[in-house]
Amino acid sequence: AQKVTQAQTEISVVEKEDVTLDCVYETRDTTYYLFWYKQPPSGELVFLIRRNSFDEQNEISGRYSWNFQKSTSSFNFTITASQVVDSAVYFCALSGGNAGNNRKLIWGLGTSLAVNP
Amino acid sequence: DTAVSQTPKYLVTQMGNDKSIKCEQNLGHDTMYWYKQDSKKFLKIMFSYNNKELIINETVPNRFSPKSPDKAHLNLHINSLELGDSAVYFCASSPSLAGRREQYFGPGTRLTVT
Numbered sequence: 087a088q089k090v091t092q093a094q095t096e097i098s099v100v101e102k103e104d105v106t107l108d109c110v111y112e113t114r115d116t117t118y119y120l121f122w123y124k125q126p127p128s129g130e131l132v133f134l135i136r137r138n139s140f141d142e143q144n145e146i147s148g149r150y151s152w153n154f155q156k157s158t159s160s161f162n163f164t165i166t167a168s169q170v171v172d173s174a175v176y177f178c179a180l181s182g183g184n185a186g187n188n189r190k191l192i193w194g195l196g197t198s199l200a201v202n203p
Numbered sequence: 204d205t206a207v208s209q210t211p212k213y214l215v216t217q218m219g220n221d222k223s224i225k226c227e228q229n230l231g232h233d234t235m236y237w238y239k240q241d242s243k244k245f246l247k248i249m250f251s252y253n254n255k256e257l258i259i260n261e262t263v264p265n266r267f268s269p270k271s272p273d274k275a276h277l278n279l280h281i282n283s284l285e286l287g288d289s290a291v292y293f294c295a296s297s298p299s300l301a302g303r304r305e306q307y308f309g310p311g312t313r314l315t316v317t
Binding site: 119121123125129130131132133136175177181183189190191193195196198 | 234244245246248251253258259291293295297303304305306307308310311313
């Protein structure tokens, strides 16, 4: 069975603090894909990043960085120098890649991040 | 340029009515999805079509019927609406290229059943 766990339900930080959102996944597929999405208060779901299981390189995009560790089945997301505009619900998701997989995304329950001025 | 669009954005209706939500994508993707997001933000996949063929059909009441006239469109029709159907419904699409599984979402349709 596939599962995504985001243990942090809510996080509150003060602007300019660094914050890490945790994501732990479970899958038996040898090939799989991991994702992060952002849902700001306006409600849209915004795709942030995809990481393939065979690519363990970490990624940095501006103030955002992602740490993928297969050894611990984690795909954590760090926001450096957080800003009020980062306030949103962040979702981690998993898609299996083995033959017969139907492209279904398994979603975490989301972490609500509040960045206070 | 809108990538995935949904209409209407808001839908308020009474119990027992029938309503439809339309979705269109101009990304050239082969796969489209419908999700339901409840008040606790839980995202639940409902249906998925790949090139007009139904590939995911989760445990959804048969009052919900998807229809894909072509691979750029996926509509959702709901019969006999119930209070519990109140939620935000998202349409999404994804490419079929190997290694590309990310889904791109529409703005959502907030359905309120009174």
